[in-house]
Amino acid sequence: MSADLPPEDDNPHLDRPLRSFGRIKARPIKPRQAALMDTLLPAIAVPDPKAGPLDPKAMMPEATEVWLEIGFGGGEHMAAQAATRPDALVIGCEPFLNGVASALRHVEEGGLKNVRIHADDARDVVDALPDASVDRVLILFPDPWHKARHNKRRLLQDETAQAFARILKPSGTLRFVTDWLDYAEWALERLERTPGLERIGAADQDWFVPPADHVVTRYEEKKLGDTTPVFLEFRRV
Numbered sequence: 001m002s003a004d005l006p007p008e009d010d011n012p013h014l015d016r017p018l019r020s021f022g023r024i025k026a027r028p029i030k031p032r033q034a035a036l037m038d039t040l041l042p043a044i045a046v047p048d049p050k051a052g053p054l055d056p057k058a059m060m061p062e063a064t065e066v067w068l069e070i071g072f073g074g075g076e077h078m079a080a081q082a083a084t085r086p087d088a089l090v091i092g093c094e095p096f097l098n099g100v101a102s103a104l105r106h107v108e109e110g111g112l113k114n115v116r117i118h119a120d121d122a123r124d125v126v127d128a129l130p131d132a133s134v135d136r137v138l139i140l141f142p143d144p145w146h147k148a149r150h151n152k153r154r155l156l157q158d159e160t161a162q163a164f165a166r167i168l169k170p171s172g173t174l175r176f177v178t179d180w181l182d183y184a185e186w187a188l189e190r191l192e193r194t195p196g197l198e199r200i201g202a203a204d205q206d207w208f209v210p211p212a213d214h215v216v217t218r219y220e221e222k223k224l225g226d227t228t229p230v231f232l233e234f235r236r237v
Contacts, residue, residue: 027098029097029098029101030101032105033101033102033104033105034101036101036104036105036108037097037100037101037104040104040107040108041100041104041117041119044107044115044116044117045116045117045118045119046059046091046093046116046117046118046125047059049118049124049125049127049128050124050128052128053128053129053130054125054128054129054130055130056089056091056129056133056134059089059091059116060089060114060116062087063087063088063089063114064087064088065085065087065088065089065135065136066088066089066091066133066134066135066136067081067085067088067089067090067091067134067135067136067137067138068091068092068093068122068125068126068129068134068136068137068138068167069081069090069091069092069093069138069139069140070093070122070137070138070139070142070155071093071094071122071139071140071141071142071143071155072092072093072094072099072103072140073094073096073099073140073141073217073219074099074102074103074106074217074218074219075092075094075099075100075102075103075104075105075106075107076106076215076217076218077138077140077215077217078090078092078103078106078115079103079106079107079110079112079115080215081138081213081215082107082110082112082114082115083110083112084213085114086112086113086114087114088114088135089114089116090114090115090116091116091117091118091125092115092116092117092118093117093118093120093121093122093125094117094118094119095119095120095121097119100117100119103115103117104117122155123160123163126160126163126164126167127163129167130167131166131167132166132167132168132169132170132172133167133169134167134168134169134172135168135169135172135173136172136173136174136175137164137167137168137172137173137174137175138174138175139155139156139174139175139176139177140175140177140217141177141178141179141219141220141225141229142154142155142156142178142183143155144178144180144182144183144225146180146182151186154183154186156176156183156186156187156190156191157190158190158193158194161190161191161194161197162194162195164194164197165194165195165196165197165236166196168196168236169236170236170237171235171236171237172235172236173200173233173234173235173236174191174197174233174234174235174236175211175231175232175233175234176191176231176232176234177214177229177230177231177232178225178229178230179220179223179224179225179226179227179228179229179230180225180226180227181225181226181227181230184207184227184230184232187232188232191232191234196236196237197234197235197236197237198234198235198237199232199233199234199235200233200234200235201233207230207231207232208227208228208229208230208231209231210229210231211231211233214231
């Protein structure tokens with residue numbers, strides 16, 4: 001999923017975190033989806049997280065839970081989950097504009113009123129969310145960054161794992177899914193050593209068994225990785 005980045009992105013003197021994602025646009029966006037980018041997106045966009053703290057209650061006052069999906073791809077999984085729980089505020093983050101455009105179509109077709117979208121880096125949203133404000137964090141098939149020198153770009157780092165633990169409510173859950181075995185091992189190592197997180201299930205539990213509410217997407221069906229999907233589930237203690 002990753003792609004070549006501009007040379008300045010590796011400049012150690014720039015005061016910003018390294019990008020954990022590749023390209024932000026590929027093929028031209030279809031006219032209908034482009035129209036939704038102009039009309040629907042502004043109506044359901046997450047307030048600018050760089051402008052100050054985010055208040056989930058202000059986004060959807062009647063929400064009984066707050067879910068955060070990081071890297072929603074084409075939005076199929078996010079829309080399906082939001083449809084099953086219209087009482088939950090589902091915040092989706094995705095910097096790939098073609099994916100955002102696709103997700104907007106799913107939101108419109110499903111008549112979903114509980115989705116809010118941040119069309120940029122999820123880390124800005126995480127940083128702006130209050131402590132213990134999120135019930136679920138969902139991270140599905142993030143860019144794997146295979147080369148050892150690029151591992152520092154992986155979304156799942158010690159710092160981000162600690163940030164996820166910070167925003168999760170007590171007993172809140174984190175789901176990490178990847179179809180690359182080395183990334184699964186990398187993520188497991190970091191999540192297990194994060195204070196405040198504990199793995200759900202036994203250590204020898206089959207990590208290839210999807211949770212009951214998992215939604216298979218077209219991306220997953222392409223089987224682009226080197227393993228069947230690995231599912232890691234953690235709880236905030």
